[in-house]
Amino acid sequence: MNATIRRTEFAPGSRVIVVSDIHGHADWLCRLLAKTGYRPGEDYLIIVGDLIEKGRDSLGVVREAMRLAAESHRVTVMMGNNDLWRLEQLREPTLKRDEILFGSTAYFANRWGGSLFYEMCREAGVTYTSLADLPAAREQIARRFAAELDFLAGLPTVLAAPQYTFVHGGLPCPEDELDTLTTRNAYDCLKYDDFRGDLAARQAPRFSRPVIVGHWPVALYRRTIPEHNPLVDDRFNVISIDGGCGLKRDGQLNALILTPDDGGLAWDSVDDLPTVRALDAQAASADSISINWGDNEVRRLDDSAEARPGYALIEHIRTARRLWIPDDDFYTDDEGRLYCREMTDYALPVQPGDTLSLVKAMPDAAIVKKNGVVGWYRRRWE
Numbered sequence: 001m002n003a004t005i006r007r008t009e010f011a012p013g014s015r016v017i018v019v020s021d022i023h024g025h026a027d028w029l030c031r032l033l034a035k036t037g038y039r040p041g042e043d044y045l046i047i048v049g050d051l052i053e054k055g056r057d058s059l060g061v062v063r064e065a066m067r068l069a070a071e072s073h074r075v076t077v078m079m080g081n082n083d084l085w086r087l088e089q090l091r092e093p094t095l096k097r098d099e100i101l102f103g104s105t106a107y108f109a110n111r112w113g114g115s116l117f118y119e120m121c122r123e124a125g126v127t128y129t130s131l132a133d134l135p136a137a138r139e140q141i142a143r144r145f146a147a148e149l150d151f152l153a154g155l156p157t158v159l160a161a162p163q164y165t166f167v168h169g170g171l172p173c174p175e176d177e178l179d180t181l182t183t184r185n186a187y188d189c190l191k192y193d194d195f196r197g198d199l200a201a202r203q204a205p206r207f208s209r210p211v212i213v214g215h216w217p218v219a220l221y222r223r224t225i226p227e228h229n230p231l232v233d234d235r236f237n238v239i240s241i242d243g244g245c246g247l248k249r250d251g252q253l254n255a256l257i258l259t260p261d262d263g264g265l266a267w268d269s270v271d272d273l274p275t276v277r278a279l280d281a282q283a284a285s286a287d288s289i290s291i292n293w294g295d296n297e298v299r300r301l302d303d304s305a306e307a308r309p310g311y312a313l314i315e316h317i318r319t320a321r322r323l324w325i326p327d328d329d330f331y332t333d334d335e336g337r338l339y340c341r342e343m344t345d346y347a348l349p350v351q352p353g354d355t356l357s358l359v360k361a362m363p364d365a366a367i368v369k370k371n372g373v374v375g376w377y378r379r380r381w382e
């Protein structure tokens, strides 16, 4: 599918709420909109793609997006790479796509407790046991869920407003060349990994108005202190908002709240981590590392000399930095390389009475999140 462009204007005095990468977290979307005080018909709402996959309720998110769009003309739902990926598998099948649908549906449903095709089959009572059975099941599902698939098929790739441009992954061209995108594959804009890194690598010019994107969890851009709040990049005029919902254990679903009249910008977020109350003050550490997917190869050091129960001493391969991490926060790839999960040695600044979200509790400390920022807290909480 080629990219499609939609243009819009915002009525004066209005608020624009932007959400991306809901990834099958229908309940998070509802909680987030309630938290922002979203007013249908008054506020604009833009959902910047990746409604589905990596959560347990992809079908629920598609239907909630359909309901929101039907409720108000000020709602724009946009395409994400996962949305287009599944749409093409269901609507424009090939042998290769059937193989991917078969394998990835089983993997995703097992890992995340849901997947669009899995949920559709479950609801429709359609079953298949082998790749040979899949085409018949797929055809039944495509008929039964025609309304949902029609909705996905109509989602635009780019939304251009006078003040901002919205796109799931990134823009491979300046704004004044947007029309050229309609001759390019939509994936060039949707599955645009590491958009800001690529802009830097190709020394791209600054966009003339903010380009608002999801797709790449913002935590991946932050190399010293883990943070899931929207990232405002003034160098390229990009605002990246993917809080890692569904992909990071400490991730969150962000809502960027814009007021186009005055260029105002705020945000809110939800997650489902339990919260605790800090009892003691803790100062921030001066120097830290945030280790993330894609740059998380480590080696485990012999820590017998200074054993700490429940922890392992590791060395991050790229930086040679050493840190103690929970001794179960590892995984190994097919070639036996060792990786740690998202990890940091940052100590969060904390005041007594602060509300902290508990990411991982250890006997003597915890990894916590405060206002979207993640780090260690080594004092008392309740």
Ligand SMILES: [Mn+2]
Pocket: 050, 080, 081, 082, 168, 190, 214, 215, 216
């Ligand atoms: Mn994506």
